Amino acid sequence: MLAYAAHLANPVMYMEEIVVPRLTRHRVPAALPVADIVEDASKGLIKSPRSMPPKYFYDERGSQLFDAICETREYYPTRTEEALLRSCAHDVITQLRPDHIVEFGSGTARKTRHLFDACDRAGETAAYWPFDVCEEMLHDSGQKLVQEYDWLQVNTLVGDYLGGLTGLPPREGRCLYLFLGGTIGNFTEDEAATFLDEVRAIMRPGDGLLLGADRVKDSEVLHAAYNDDSGITAQFNLNLLHVLNRELDADFCDSNFEHRALFNTEASRIEMYLVSRRRQSVRIKALEHTLELEAGEKILTEISRKFTPANLESLLNDAGLAVQRHFEPDNGWFSLVLAEVEGAPVTQS
Numbered sequence: 001m002l003a004y005a006a007h008l009a010n011p012v013m014y015m016e017e018i019v020v021p022r023l024t025r026h027r028v029p030a031a032l033p034v035a036d037i038v039e040d041a042s043k044g045l046i047k048s049p050r051s052m053p054p055k056y057f058y059d060e061r062g063s064q065l066f067d068a069i070c071e072t073r074e075y076y077p078t079r080t081e082e083a084l085l086r087s088c089a090h091d092v093i094t095q096l097r098p099d100h101i102v103e104f105g106s107g108t109a110r111k112t113r114h115l116f117d118a119c120d121r122a123g124e125t126a127a128y129w130p131f132d133v134c135e136e137m138l139h140d141s142g143q144k145l146v147q148e149y150d151w152l153q154v155n156t157l158v159g160d161y162l163g164g165l166t167g168l169p170p171r172e173g174r175c176l177y178l179f180l181g182g183t184i185g186n187f188t189e190d191e192a193a194t195f196l197d198e199v200r201a202i203m204r205p206g207d208g209l210l211l212g213a214d215r216v217k218d219s220e221v222l223h224a225a226y227n228d229d230s231g232i233t234a235q236f237n238l239n240l241l242h243v244l245n246r247e248l249d250a251d252f253c254d255s256n257f258e259h260r261a262l263f264n265t266e267a268s269r270i271e272m273y274l275v276s277r278r279r280q281s282v283r284i285k286a287l288e289h290t291l292e293l294e295a296g297e298k299i300l301t302e303i304s305r306k307f308t309p310a311n312l313e314s315l316l317n318d319a320g321l322a323v324q325r326h327f328e329p330d331n332g333w334f335s336l337v338l339a340e341v342e343g344a345p346v347t348q349s
């Protein structure tokens with residue numbers, strides 16, 4: 001373990017003058033094999049149907065564009081989930097009384113503050129373990145958090161949570177695991193099952209998982225959310241080409257592609273594509289390959305699955321988890337599900 005003690009804003013000083021840092025950093029080694037961009041591109045791009053995993057959207061510009069998407073009038077999931085989390089945070093905290101809050105894909109941890117505020121009001125303290133790939137973002141947001149909440153211990157986890165969870169540092173006491181934002185919808189059924197199995201495997205009786213998932217709804221509402229009028233989602237999608245150019249030494253030209261997002265009703269998912277506007281060749285040096293694309297040929301860049309309460313329940317049950325509470329807004333547009341290990345009721349305190 002390495003500590004950020006040197007950057008610490010307000011360390012706790014003891015008589016012996018030992019500094020106990022409230023912000024620490026841990027690297028989580030991947031236990032499962034995780035493909036890199038070269039492997040993913042050679043599996044996904046060279047032959048059709050062509051696709052890339054959505055995680056490559058999120059370089060610095062992509063993360064900024066995603067934040068901008070959340071501000072658009074059409075993209076409802078983020079603000080819906082945040083309002084829901086604000087209203088259920090007290091229930092979640094007082095029901096579970098967690099000693100640790102572990103968040104997969106924490107980003108800037110904006111929404112998570114509602115849980116810390118609920119801890120404040122309930123007179124509870126907890127350690128926060130944000131798990132993300134970007135060390136700089138973890139450090140910056142961790143530093144702000146320890147300044148804002150004088151009781152909060154922040155232990156950042158640097159790594160890829162898809163690489164497995166067995167490498168997490170040991171934690172004593174009850175854990176609340178968070179997987180918010182509807183990111184579970186980016187996973188195929190198999191990927192979601194594998195991930196939830198991993199989470200279930202590290203959960204003990206009394207622990208909880210709070211899962212955020214977007215719901216099936218009117219397809220016009222869904223369509224608009226992924227085709228905003230200001231074209232920010234289009235820029236976000238096209239940004240993948242810049243990532244590929246940079247990481248794979250490729251020569252994609254974004255004016256040769258267009259953004260397309262549609263709701264596939266049968267599969268109950270948004271499918272997002274980059275569509276080739278013309279017949280073109282794209283050189284990908286890192287793969288020593290030239291892509292030959294026809295006009296209208298598509299690259300699948302993201303799926304975003306939309307769930308029903310029954311879907312969510314069976315997804316969790318299949319992983320050995322039971323739904324304990326289901327929070328939803330009046331319009332039923334988003335779900336926050338609190339799940340526990342099957343057969344082990346969450347006890348108070």
Ligand code: AVJ
Binds near residue numbers: 077185225226302
């Ligand atoms: C961050 C995965 C929840 O699927 O809605 C937003 C990403 N893609 N607009 C989603 C996204 C296009 C988003 N998630």
